[in-house]
Amino acid sequence: MAGHEELLQSSEFQNHLSVQLAFRCLAMKLQQYVDIAMKSIHQEIYTKCSKYQPCQHNCSATYSGTHGWCEACKAWKNQILEHVRLSRRSKIHWDKMCSLKWPLDFRTLGKIFANVQWEEEKLNDVPSCLAILESCKDFKLSTSVSNQIREIRNNRNNYIGHNASLEVTDGDRARIFAILEQFATDFFQAVDALPLIQTFQNIENGNIFQSNNELAKRRQNIEEQIQLARSQEDTNGRLQVLSEYVTILENDIYESSIIPYRKIVANIGSDRKFGLTMIWIYIIMVLLLAFLFPRTGKDVMTGK
Numbered sequence: 001m002a003g004h005e006e007l008l009q010s011s012e013f014q015n016h017l018s019v020q021l022a023f024r025c026l027a028m029k030l031q032q033y034v035d036i037a038m039k040s041i042h043q044e045i046y047t048k049c050s051k052y053q054p055c056q057h058n059c060s061a062t063y064s065g066t067h068g069w070c071e072a073c074k075a076w077k078n079q080i081l082e083h084v085r086l087s088r089r090s091k092i093h094w095d096k097m098c099s100l101k102w103p104l105d106f107r108t109l110g111k112i113f114a115n116v117q118w119e120e121e122k123l124n125d126v127p128s129c130l131a132i133l134e135s136c137k138d139f140k141l142s143t144s145v146s147n148q149i150r151e152i153r154n155n156r157n158n159y160i161g162h163n164a165s166l167e168v169t170d171g172d173r174a175r176i177f178a179i180l181e182q183f184a185t186d187f188f189q190a191v192d193a194l195p196l197i198q199t200f201q202n203i204e205n206g207n208i209f210q211s212n213n214e215l216a217k218r219r220q221n222i223e224e225q226i227q228l229a230r231s232q233e234d235t236n237g238r239l240q241v242l243s244e245y246v247t248i249l250e251n252d253i254y255e256s257s258i259i260p261y262r263k264i265v266a267n268i269g270s271d272r273k274f275g276l277t278m279i280w281i282y283i284i285m286v287l288l289l290a291f292l293f294p295r296t297g298k299d300v301m302t303g304k
Contacts, residue, residue, distance in 0.1 A: 010167065011170065012165075012167035012168060012169060013166055013167055014206075015167070015168035015169065015170065015172075015173040016159070016160075016163070016166050016167055016168045018168075018173060018177075018203050018204060018206075019159055019160065019168050019173055019176050019177075020160050021203050022176070022177060022180055022200055022203050022204075023126050023156050023160055023180075025196065025199050025200070025203070026126060026152075026180060026183075026184075026196070027124060027125055027126045027129060028124070029184075029188065029192060029196050030126070030129035030130070030133075031123075031124045031129055032192075033139075033188070034110060034123070034129050034132050034133075035106075037132075037136060037138050037139065038106045038107065038109045038110050038113075038132075039106045040138075041080075041083050041106075041109055041136075041138065042106035042109055043106075044079075045076060045079040045080065045102075045109075046103055048075070048079055049072060049075045049076055049079060049103070052070075052071045052072035052075055053070070053071070053072060054072060054103065055070050055072045055073050055099055055100050055103075056070070057070065057100075058098060058099060058100035059073040059099050059100075060073065060077075060094050060095060060097045060098060060099035060100075061095060061096075061097075061098060061099075061100075064095065066094075069099075072103070073099040073102075076099060076102045076103070077094070077099070080102075080109065080112060083113075083136055083137050083138055084112075084113065084135055084136065084137065085134070085135055085136070085137050088113075088115075088134070088135040091115055092112060092115055093115060097111065097112055107123065110123045110128070110132055111123065113131065113132040113135040113136045114128045114129075114131040114132050114135070115131065115135070116128060116131075126152065126153070126156050127153060127156065127157075127161075130149050130152065130153050133149060134146070134149060141187075142186070144186060145183065145186050145187050148179060148182060148183040148186065148187075149183070151179050152179060152180065152183060155175075155176050155179065159172065159176065173204075174204075177200055177201075177203075177204045180200055181197050181200050181201075184196045184197050184200070185197065
């Protein structure tokens with residue numbers, strides 16, 4: 001297996017990043033549609049079941065079957081099943097759901113449709129969203145869209161979820177983007193499909209990674225500042241230390257150029273982490289300047 005430096009520079013790794021980013025963009029758009037549907041279904045069921053007293057015992061987790069369930073939980077379950085495709089109804093693990101929360105949060109319905117068994121109700125990944133589309137009757141799926149969903153799920157699992165090599169060939173990359181663009185065309189409304197397809201095309205063409213150019217510009221600017229400082233005749237030891245320190249910071253920032261990819265692809269809060277990192281760098285620079293250049297009236301760059 002290639003070393004990490006070689007891997008980061010390989011076209012197969014760049015393909016992997018592109019594909020992962022495309023799936024993340026798809027998940028964000030799917031979640032919008034899923035949330036709208038779940039909110040609508042939740043409001044409908046809430047209105048119909050509002051006459052029942054709220055559950056006090058979390059019946060789904062307390063009782064092995066519906067025997068013993070309170071009237072509210074029974075009513076909610078029956079209403080939810082009205083929106084589940086027949087082929088999916090027997091596959092729901094009701095004992096893993098939390099009927100106590102059903103009237104409180106529309107996202108609990110998404111957990112039922114996706115038939116996930118973990119506690120978290122925030123379903124914003126591709127597999128969960130696709131499972132909801134397949135299970136919920138409110139989504140009208142054509143045969144071609146159903147086939148595309150299976151292809152998308154398989155490709156996501158093979159090339160993102162279970163791809164330890166972090167590599168995708170040019171051929172596989174082109175095929176995956178073609179499937180995603182076709183699905184966007186066939187499933188989403190035109191007002192949403194066109195921008196999403198454009199995003200896919202931008203990612204495929206590499207236009208989404210222009211943030212690297214910004215890092216390169218920042219590096220060049222810092223290097224110019226350092227050279228300017230070193231050209232001053234009155235440069236002293238403190239300014240030399242400052243220049244070297246800026247160089248270290250510059251290298252750290254530039255070498256972290258993978259952050260824009262991870263920030264967009266994983267959506268795990270790296271944007272905030274990167275921002276906090278820059279704030280800390282700024283604070284450290286200010287403190288260092290105060291220490292190296294006490295209030296003597298001298299100019300920082302010239303030392304005069």
